[in-house]
Amino acid sequence: MSTIGDKYKIGIFQKDKLKKVVTLNVSNDLGEKALNSSEESYAEDLMAYQIQNGHLNVIADAESVQLSWDKLPDKDGVYEVYRDDQKIGETTNQEFIDYHVKSGEKYNYSIQVSLDPPEAKKIEIEKKIQESGSNLSEEEKSKIMSVEGSLSQL
Numbered sequence: 001m002s003t004i005g006d007k008y009k010i011g012i013f014q015k016d017k018l019k020k021v022v023t024l025n026v027s028n029d030l031g032e033k034a035l036n037s038s039e040e041s042y043a044e045d046l047m048a049y050q051i052q053n054g055h056l057n058v059i060a061d062a063e064s065v066q067l068s069w070d071k072l073p074d075k076d077g078v079y080e081v082y083r084d085d086q087k088i089g090e091t092t093n094q095e096f097i098d099y100h101v102k103s104g105e106k107y108n109y110s111i112q113v114s115l116d117p118p119e120a121k122k123i124e125i126e127k128k129i130q131e132s133g134s135n136l137s138e139e140e141k142s143k144i145m146s147v148e149g150s151l152s153q154l
Helices: 039-053 118-133 140-147
Strands: 005-014 015-027 056-060 067-070 079-083 086-091 095-098 109-115 147-153
Touching: 005 140, 015 140, 015 147, 039 056, 039 109, 039 147, 067 109, 079 095, 086 095, 086 109
Parallel strands: none
Antiparallel strands: 005 015, 056 067, 067 095, 079 086, 079 109, 109 147
16 A cells, blocks of 8 residues: 555455456545555556556457457466456467457457465455455455456457
8 A cells, every 4th residue: 555545456246256356546636646666566566567558459350359468467377368258268378369259240358367466465465354254265365365457459
């Protein structure tokens, strides 16, 4: 957390099951940019920088859509590929070809990655989960603790 703004993770639940975790950055009204130099914010800062400066390139023809992107940080080196919010594949390369397309249709593609925060941050999050009395599964805790990023293109 910085002295200028705060970062919050918000869990989105559907039928008592964690569906998605989003990170929300809240800054003050001064328009100043928060500077984070602590080890705890490194993963978030790295992800934000790479996403802001990354590009998702799309080449489409009647039979396929070819995606390529800049290198992104990821804990396991596997990029998850989504079309219209549905996972359609994984790759360790910086490219993916979707052959299951229809000519004339519009699709929204995204490449999703995640990083683990430093151990001290994980301990802090675990403590907050316990204090809240929440009954999250290990998978749900993992989603809350990870730093996620996504490049998208229509």
